[in-house]
Amino acid sequence: MSDIQSEMRATAKQLLESGEATVVIGWEKGTMPYNSTPVMIRSAADVDKLIWDEYCQQNLSTYLIDFIYTEDKVAIFAKGCDTRAYNRLIQDKRISADKCIVIGVPCSGMKSAKAAAKLPEGAEVPMSKACKECRYPNPVVFDRKIGQDVTPWCTEKDFSDVEAIEAMDQDAKAAFWKEQYTKCIRCYACRNICPACNCTNCIFDQSASGWQSKDINASENQFYGVTRAFHVAGRCIECGQCEMVCPSDVPIMLMNKKFIKDIDTLFGAYEAGLETEGPVPLSHYEVSDPEEFM
Amino acid sequence: MSNNSVENFEPKILVFACNWCTYAGADLAGTSRLQYPPNVRVLRVPCSCRVNPQFVIRAFQRGIDGVLVAGCHPGDCHYTTGNYYTRRRFLLITRMMEYMGIDPKRFHTRWISGAEGPKFQQVVTEMIEEVKAIGPNDKLRDDMKVEVKAVETNE
Amino acid sequence: MDYAYYPGCSLESTGIEFHMSTKAVAKALGINLVEIPDWNCCGASSAHARGHWLSLALPARNMAIAEAAGLDVAIPCAACYSRSKQVEVEVNKSEETKAKIEEIIGRPYTGKSKARNLTDIFYRDLGPAAIAEKAKKSLKGLKVLTYYGCLMSRPPELACDDIEDPISLDEIMTALGAEVIPWGFKTECCGGSLTACRPQVGMDMTKRIMDAAKKSGADCIVTACPMCHSNLDMRQVQLSKAYGAYNVPVYFVTELIGIALGMSPKDLGINRHFIPAEATLTKIGKTSEGGEA
């Protein structure tokens, strides 16, 4: 990792000094050993803040939205998931490719900061769940790349967790989700971190629209959960950031993955964030789609 | 006031009907005097593709016992393609509702044309019977509202 | 090129020349055929008249043995090919079928090992041009009718060639210098096992084909199916007794390839035909006017 880290710093330095980029987005070490947090570097003098370790899980691409109305030329370090998020944002026309320099970084999977926080210091920290299931550890798009491509450790989507829920009876399912969403405090961290939740005005911020009351209870929270999953259906790039940031440990990816699974079986396998053009499953149809409603 | 006990339970079912086919089909059931139980309420939308799945979840939150989304058969949409989007969305939402624990008997999507008065009668009758058999919906429901109801019943 | 080799019962008896010529030609063309150890009858002709699972299980065992060796199976006989292909297709179509088959045969067969028709291997994997390149002499002067019968071209999901106008034999023969005479009976049924159990019906079916063959003015028929060969060659003797001589020799494709590769008719088994087939080979190299080409 240290090789990549020094290469990162060198690249950032070169970009800033040459003026090719006015700001570089990367990771810096956070307050805890298991925190590596986003950092925006504007001066070549600061490049040594940049780090690359096993906790650089946070998806940086969403930060590109912050620069759409500035004069900046933004360079960003991007793992496989960051690049899929980047494509997602391009397809949603939320960012413009000419303002960005994507520096691809192959990733071997990040450790779970959540698990680390609960473990005694020095204990072996497991890989985060989203990373364990990752099929695109290498950048899918980049302007330049540092490090060597890694061999993906997963080739197929793992839906065993979704299937476990599907196998429950209806009451058990309802009870499970009610318990999960009772924990939810509707802090919207999952939405804020999500590269697919990139609306300028989220419906959950439009209190006058009547979509949702301010009550925080299992019912309203589930409305929020299902609605958000529906909004990112066909657009979720499976980075797992929603779950990572959830302070209440709601298994949000279980909702997103349910849609991914059903889209794959019903309408054909689809991978969000690999392309920036072409139809998105829910803005598209085929006359030959399965017919169950006769 | 509807009774909560299962024997006397009279469910309420909301039907989202597209203006051109299913609403007309329901009208035809009427002009043909085809009888069905009075537990359904039809809400008219221009096209089934206007039905946001969030409306459906909202209805369950507020205590509805069953929801039917109905429109023209694929290929017959007044707006050419609307119901193809309905089909995609509701294939997914049907599965998601079941995943959330809502009994699949409570939520259906059906194609009912303007000529299919008998089909409208049959679909809603069957649905009412099925929902009656499984009792009132308590999933996804706003607990506050359920509590209010309990208080009212006690009075 | 390595393949598991499934000769099938006919190639051990009535179609022995196909066996001989296949082995000789394959070797010369650099195809390594590894005979499936202790193979069993694929059940062609009868098993499918008795039961669905029986008809799948018999060839499945052979396929499973080949799969264990990691090889696709080269099958000269069109009937054996068709039965074997059927298992491969069905197993690939349904997990349930696969599980049932594996239960019956008591061996794993995942459908990975493919059933390949030998002619199709010549045509697709080698290519007519590559075969012609190895030829020591041209078949120029020989007018041939290509006869595919049913099982190379039907049913569509098992076919290894076009369903109505197959071309693999045509192109191999043309590449080797023979003149292919067009006719409408390329895929007509020869009667199959009916010639044995309902001789009159079978004879009529064979006769239609032989009448057309005679009328076409071709020197011979070339085929890739031992059942067809048996019906057209051996039955021709009986036909000739009843309706007058036909004298149209019927070659296996491998025999003519062998001739082009410079092998002797005897090594290829051509002396074992019912309708004498060696004399016709002397036409090779002569023009139709009778002079040397």
Next chain:
Amino acid sequence: MERVGVFICHCGSNIGAVVDCAKVAENVRNYPGVAYSTDYKYMCSEPGQEMIQNAIKEHNLNRVVVASCSPRMHEKTFRACVEKVGLNPYMFEMANIREHCSWVHAGKNEEATEKATDLVKMAVSKVCKNEELQKGHAPVTKRALVVGGGIAGIQCALDIANNGYQVDILERTPSIGGKMSQIDKTFPTIDCSACILTPKMVEASSHPNINLITYSELEHVDGYVGNFEVTIRKKARSVDIKKCTGCGTCMTKCPGKADDEFNMNLRKRTAIYTPFPQAIPNKPVIDRVNCLKFKSRENGKDVCGICSKFCPTGAIDYEQVDELVTEKYGAIVMATGYEQFDHSIYGEYGYGKYPDVISGLHFERLVNASGPTQGHIVRPSDHKEPKTVVMVKCVGSRDPEHGKSYCSRTCCMYTAKQATMIRDHCPDTKVYVFYMDVRTPGKLYDEFYNRTREEYGVEYVRGRVSKIYQDGEQLMVKGEDTLLGKQVEIAADMVILANAMIPQTDSEKMAQIVGIGYDKDGWFTESHPKLGPVETHTAGVFLAGACQGPKDIPDSVAQAGAAAVKVCALLSKDQLETEPTVSKVDTKICSGCGLCVPVCPYKAITLETIQERRAGKTIERLVANVNSSLCQGCGACTVTCRSGAANLKHFTNAQILAEVDALCQTIL
């Protein structure tokens, strides 16, 4: 402040016998928003309507709910009623307590009354969120475009022109005339096709209101009903149509040769050509693919030029290029016709390789006096007269496995016609027709078919042909006479296949350009199979002829006339009223992701850049914009829009949620 008036109609006993109307009125009297509530025997009657109007005035009502029959019945009536006393017609809602309540719940009076109350409450909750909407107006360009210059297009254009409107015919080939110009005789009267078609062609070309745009393609369509902007590609003709007199000298001198498509490739034509002698305009084009000059230019040379040398008026122009022009139209008629199914997919019929197995359209050229054989029926292979002809019906039709699942409608009749023509021309020739069914549901059609058998002695054999193969000079046709239960084999000299009608190969692309629907086979979709046979779902676009589905000449002509009437009705208006219940995008909320754009069936949504002040700076950003004239109000975009920026007027999110909530509140 909402002041809703609620009016419960008894509809005589239709509602009143089941629903306790007075009780419903009572039940909602104190419902939020309700200022007045009453019931009456017949709300739609004059006194009933007066009652509503008086109540509006007396009680200062600003919204009205009528609970009566289906809105599909009387919504218009009551909207007009409230509008008369100054209320915006969209401040009105109906609750359907007849078709959806009293008529379907006979004898269940208590439950029906409860249900009626619910339905009224839902309507009240919705109407409280209604907004005043104004109908829009759009101008009308008084000119029509007919795409396709076959018989349907010509007839349609003539009918429109004779009503006094300007009309352009767009035709992709060098001449108008279409398939009918290739046909020799027409059934069931056996009159000469050219004799009845050419006068129409001449009339169209000389009509002061008709403008022919031949050798041109439809490139792009923008705009909406009354205001289409159509981009047309005028292909380079290489002949200056103004200078050319149509003398034809160039064609006699041209050394270039090409397959003659008009004659089904049965002979060659020159590279500079008119498709047929009666072509209109009768001015040639150069087929650049086969022209020696253009071919030589590809190799860096520049030879030939004979046509130019011989042209007396200097009309040949090798340097012409395609030209794109944009024209405005008020209406568009699609009359793009059909193509003939290609039987070469059938291996059992020889994959199209046997020269004497021909299609019906081939035969039309063979038997045509100005065709390649001067009307002599001879085999293409050796030009001998066939002594036995086999005709095979349903080739490509009614064959879901290999061809098309539909019946092509015309083949039974054209086969019968061609059979009688063979018997007329060659009395010694035997004709067999293999058929599955004989379908002749037209005026004098069945009589014609019967004459074919009885008087002309054509042998009909019921069964599909399984195989055709070349046997020496003859073709062996293997079929089954299913009525006899016996196989039959016929040695034929020529076989004529009655090939299916299929849409133009690019019909789907055409439909997408114009923005209309098409079915699985590629035929254009009418707006209603019974009641809207010439309309499409796109306002202002109409259908004529076989582009909508297989059709014979009489049906095509009739449909062309029908389409013309619809066009004239549209062009007769100075302004078009547009429904205000359309989608609207709140640009403040819209992120400009554009996911709604592909969802719109009317291409009504476009992304556009707007300027905004933000933190003291002017920024530019993308937002979706709905063209309210194009939008038909389906609402597909509203569900695609995650942020709720796209909303459908009169069926807004807030309105529907209010109805849902109103219903659910009653559950408590």
Next chain:
Amino acid sequence: MTLNEKQKQNEELNREFLRRSGVNVSKCYQCGKCSAGCPVGDHMDIPTNKVMRLAQMGLIEDAMKSHAIWLCASCTTCTTRCPKGVDVAKVMETLRIMAKEHGYVAEKNVDKFHSVWMGIIGTMGRMYEPGLIVGRNFSTGKLFQDTSFGIPYIAKQKLKLVPYKSGNMNEIKSLIAKAEAMDREERGNK
């Protein structure tokens, strides 16, 4: 007997037929293309399309009694060319299997051929043509009929006189037994 009575009598058989063939015979629209292309058509007592018609009408017994189903050479020309995608050959095959089981064998020779064939495979694992020729003639009572070709084969050194016998006969016997059991299970005979 009325048609409906006859159909009622055939009800059970028809259900079995539909389940085992898996073919939707109602798709057939009687165009006759199957009969037209059938190489054995001349010899059949009823043409293929009429076998299809019997199946379509649920008159399975009549279909099982026919010679046609035994004369079918399984060449699948019918299936290949059927415009409606009906697997006609599968219908013939299913009827043949059912006819055997229900005791309607219109063509005893054809049936014997299959029995002898399967018998040899069941004991040796591979075909042994001399056994087939003799065995078939023996069981059909025409002992020497096909020696007309058996003897010439021997003369051409084409028939092995010593049969191959699989070293693994137990495996093959168990395979056949299991497959037959599964076939029996499918037809509903416990």
